[in-house]
Amino acid sequence: MTMIFGVPLVVLTGQVMIGLINGSFYALLSLGLAVIFGLLRVVNFAHGAFYMLGAFVAWMLGQYLGLGYWGSLLIAPIIVGLAGALVERTMLRRLYDLDHLYGLLFTFGLALLLEGVFQHLYGVSGKPFSAPVEMRGVVRTDFVTVPVYRGWVVVASLLICFGTWALIEKTKIGSYLRAATEDSILVQAFGVNVPLLLTLTYAFGCGLAGIAGVLAAPIFQVSPTMGSNMIIIIFAVVVVGGMGSILGAIATGYLLGLVEGLTKVFYPEAANIAIFVIMAIVLLLRPAGLFGKEN
Amino acid sequence: MTLIRRAILTSAFSVALVAGAQAEPYRIGVLTDMSGMNYDLSGKGSEVAAQMAVEDFGGTLLGENIEVIVGDHQNKPDVGSTLARRWIDEQNVIAIADVPTSSVALAVQEITRQSDTALLISTAGSSALTGASCSPSTAQWTWDTYALANGTGRAMTLEGDKKWFFLTVDYTFGHALEADTAAAVEAAGGTVVGQVMHPRETSDFSSYLLQAQASGADVIALANSSGDTMTALKQAEEFGITAGGQNIAGMLLFLTDVNGVGLDIAQNLTLTTAFYWDMNDETRAWSERFGERMDGKMPTMVHAGVYSAVMNYLKAAEATGQVKSGSRVMETMRGMDIDDFFNRNASLRKDGRVVHDMYLVQVKTPEESAGPWDYYKVLRTIPGAEAFRPLDKSDCPLIDG
Incomplete structure (x- = not known):
């Protein structure tokens, strides 16, 4: 067996793949968080709950309406996005003029509420959710073992991440969004409906979390706590990447996924804190994050 | 979180009762995880099982009413110990039941050892609880590693x-x-x-x-x-x-x-x-009663264990004629024939282990x-x-x- 630094090559390449897969979830989730923070200046603590909602809506669509995985992948994020829009329109909107802390507390409370409701309805053990039949199985080569479904997750996440980046950086609506981030009053004076833009942005960010939730459902247990397990890491990713930086969130997501995967090979006990150690170092050396601008 | 709040409210309410009422009921404290990953396997079901045992026993022990209270230890040893100590000192808790998560159970066992309160372990499974750390007032009822x-x-x-x-x-x-x-x-x-x-x-x-x-x-x-x-x-x-x-x-x-x-x-x-609901008529009959209160869910082995532990504890306490000393109740239980739908051919050993099929x-x-x-x-x-x-x-x- 080929060894590198005393570790079998299969294990090493396997970990790199796993790092990429986990990184895909980190990237998708932190991207939504970054988009929301960039425009709304809201630290969306409910992001993990919307991720959980995505997985549960997919499960419900299958359970009650008999919808398959692909249908759910399309419809569940739309439902989650609509739920996000409703939250923004009816509640979050009222907090824009107050201190940021209120938005943070509100979304944190919302996350606890959603988690509590789902725990009450469905318990903590979660619900079974299988990958679509055509995506079951494993690709096995001499170097690496990857379940087909996880390969799909990496591809899907890359497409969505760079699609979103292109949408924001290369299109007209993206330019409105960026302009509104800089100076929303001026943009409004030009006749752009900024309140609508804010609602759409929040809904879009939540929808991204919903997509991540559906993608995650066949891999992790669909359970009410799946979001809170993830959210702390996601915040670390966003902080390392630079709050509000789109490309930063994507790149850091994949990067930290890889670092975490490799830590699991060389020093498994530290895998849980590797990301936070990096966060501490980055904050010490570059307080605005790797891709953030000082302001 | 709502559960924690409820737990705080009930404990505050109980403290108020201590001040106001004269005859305080004996309380069985179900110390469990009401908000985390052990909620389904233990949690609410353990509370229901303890409640069923108290009702089946008749609701009174040595002339006093028996009441079941529940606390959420959040799988944290410090939270669990604090709750256990308060229950024993202030709320007339005579036995603590269930206690998922071995690290919490080990911490709580040190408190019940000091106060000589009965500890009826069903979910926690570390064999250390009846090994190096064993206590005379503990019964580890259901399983161990x-x-x-x-x-x-x-x-x-x-x-x-x-x-x-x-x-x-x-x-x-x-x-x-x-x-x-x-x-x-x-x-x-x-x-x-x-x-x-x-x-x-x-x-x-x-x-x-x-x-x-x-x-x-x-x-x-x-x-x-x-x-x-x-x-x-x-x-x-x-x-x-x-x-x-x-x-x-x-x-x-x-x-x-x-x-x-x-x-x-x-x-x-x-x-x-240690238990499966669909083994014989007795297990099915009890499990169906449990299911009626739990939206049709069937009990895990630790739910059935909590019922059996509380029931047998109450019998032993009645036979001892006192509840102050948990270790004396356990001594009585050691001499008893423990045989119910959960425990076949069972006995409580000196180290606190309940031995059954x-x-x-x-x-x-x-x-x-x-x-x-x-x-x-x-x-x-x-x-x-x-x-x-x-x-x-x-x-x-x-x-x-």
Whole structure:
């Protein structure tokens, strides 16, 4: 067996793949968080709950309406996005003029509420959710073992991440969004409906979390706590990447996924804190994050 | 969080009662996890089971009313100890029941030892609770890591799975389960080829599974519980572990875990359990009563264990004629014949271990199962004397004295 630094090559390449897969979830989730923070200046603590909602809506669509995985992948994020829009329109909107802390507390409370409701309805053990039949199985080569479904997750996440980046950086609506981030009053004076833009942005960010939730459902247990397990890491990713930086969130997501995967090979006990150690170092050396601008 | 709030409110209310009322009821405190990963397997069901035991007993003990209260220890030893101390000091709690999570149970056991309060352990399974840390006022009712290790570990090794790899959760319970299983495997002629520790509530097991896969082991043993076990099983399926010729051993699997992960993934797993609802008319009758109060959910072994423990404790306390000294109630219980739908041929030993029959079961395939909760086939009954650690191998200091 080929060894590198005393570790079998299969294990090493396997970990790199796993790092990429986990990184895909980190990237998708932190991207939504970054988009929301960039425009709304809201630290969306409910992001993990919307991720959980995505997985549960997919499960419900299958359970009650008999919808398959692909249908759910399309419809569940739309439902989650609509739920996000409703939250923004009816509640979050009222907090824009107050201190940021209120938005943070509100979304944190919302996350606890959603988690509590789902725990009450469905318990903590979660619900079974299988990958679509055509995506079951494993690709096995001499170097690496990857379940087909996880390969799909990496591809899907890359497409969505760079699609979103292109949408924001290369299109007209993206330019409105960026302009509104800089100076929303001026943009409004030009006749752009900024309140609508804010609602759409929040809904879009939540929808991204919903997509991540559906993608995650066949891999992790669909359970009410799946979001809170993830959210702390996601915040670390966003902080390392630079709050509000789109490309930063994507790149850091994949990067930290890889670092975490490799830590699991060389020093498994530290895998849980590797990301936070990096966060501490980055904050010490570059307080605005790797891709953030000082302001 | 609402549950925590409710717990705080009820305790505040009870304190008010202490001030206002004269005749205070005897309280049984169900100390459990009402908000985390043990909620389904223990949690609400344990509260319901304790309540059923009190009602079936008649609701009064030595002329006083009995009341069941519940507390959420959030799987944290410090939260659990604080609650236990307050219950004993201020709220007339005469027995603490259930206590999932071995690290919390070990902390609470130190408090009940000092105050000589009865501790009726059902969910916590570290064999240290009746080993080096044993206490005269404790009864470990349902299962322990030794019995599971001995049941599943021995059976699988004897069937030809000689090389074992452990995926172990990194705290008291996981360490005990791994050590006990390794001993049982080696005694049966097997070897341990490797192990890896993972933190509690891990969401991604793929790295550990890859290491296990590369180890060349015959069996990958999951020395963890509930949420962790379910995620590991699901991801092992995804990585084609069993398709690749390796077997999985779920060292601790509850009925709710099998329900959560689904038969597609759990089918054919061999496991050891203290109880299954569908074994005979008595178990079915009790479980149906439980199900009526739990939206049709069937009880896990620890739910049935909580009922049996509380019921037998109340009988023993009535026979002793006092509740102040937990160790005297336990002494009475040691002389009693414990035999109900849960415990067959059972007895309470000096180290606090309740010895009863255990069952080696196999999870049904989706085709074999008639519907929800129809999950196990009983392969073999393991007599209590064979299942649990013999007293001469125990390091409990109470045995000599």
